Amino acid sequence: MTEATTPAPERTLVLVKPDGVRRGLSGEILRRIEAKGYTLTAVELKNATPELLAQHYAEHEGKPFYAPLVEFMLSGPVLAVVAEGQGVIPGFRSLAGATDPTVAAPGTIRGDLGRDWGLKVQQNLVHGSDSPESAEREIALWFPTF
Ligand code: IDP
Numbered sequence: 405m406t407e408a409t410t411p412a413p414e415r416t417l418v419l420v421k422p423d424g425v426r427r428g429l430s431g432e433i434l435r436r437i438e439a440k441g442y443t444l445t446a447v448e449l450k451n452a453t454p455e456l457l458a459q460h461y462a463e464h465e466g467k468p469f470y471a472p473l474v475e476f477m478l479s480g481p482v483l484a485v486v487a488e489g490q491g492v493i494p495g496f497r498s499l500a501g502a503t504d505p506t507v508a509a510p511g512t513i514r515g516d517l518g519r520d521w522g523l524k525v526q527q528n529l530v531h532g533s534d535s536p537e538s539a540e541r542e543i544a545l546w547f548p549t550f
Contacts, residue, residue: 415445415488416496417542419531422480425449429517430483433530436499436513442489446547449481459545472525484546493539496532503528 418437420430434444452460457474464470487496501508505518505528514528533539543550 413488414490414492414536414539415486415543416493416533416539417531417546418485418487418496419546420483420485421527421529421531422477422482423519423527424517424529425481425483427517429529432517433483433513434485437485437487437496440489440495440499442487442492442495444485445488446484446486446550448484448547450484450546451481452477454478456545460542469525476525476527486543486547486550493533493536497534500528500530500532505529 418433420433424430424433434447438444454474457477458465461470461473461477464473489495499513501512501514501518503514504520504526505514506520508515508518508528510516513530518528520526520528533542
C-alpha cells in the first residue's frame with residue numbers, strides 16, 4: 405500500500421507597507437488574516453533596502469511609479485509576514501482588495517482602511533504574492549533563513 409503524501413501547505417508573503425505600520429494598522433491587518441483562518445508562520449518588522457526592493461519589484465522596473473514606489477517602501481519599517489493555508493495566495497489578495505484603495509471594495513483591507521489622497525504612489529497598506537512561484541521567490545528574499 406502506498407502512503408498518501410500530504411501536500412505542502414500553500415503559503416504567501418504578506419507585507420504591511422510603511423503606511424500601514426505608521427498608521428498603527430499592523431494588528432488589524434494580522435487580525436483579518438488570522439480571522440480568515442490562515443496561520444502566521446513568520447512575522448518580522450524589517451527595514452527594506454534598495455537591493456531587496458529591486459529584486460522584490462523587478463517586474464515593475466522602468467514603470468513610471470517604480471522610483472516613487474521604492475522611495476515609499478524605504479520610508480519606514482515594513483512588517484513581513486508568511487501566512488499559510490488552503491488557497492492563501494488568492495485568498496489574501498481577495499482580503500486585500502483592488503490595488504487602488506480609492507476603488508477597492510468595502511470589506512477589504514484596502515477598501516476599508518486604505519487612503520490615497522492623490523499621491524504619486526498608491527499607499528495601499530499591503531502586498532500579497534500573486535502566484536506560488538512569486539510567493540517562494542519573495543519568501544526567500546524577505547526571510548533568507550526561513
Ligand atoms: P498589487 O500590489 O495589487 O499586486 P502590483 O500591480 O503588483 O499591485 O503593483 C505593486 C505596487 O505598485 C502596488 O501595490 C502599488 O503600491 C504600486 N502601483 C501599482 N500600480 C501603480 C500605479 O499605476 N500608480 C502608482 N502606484 C502603483
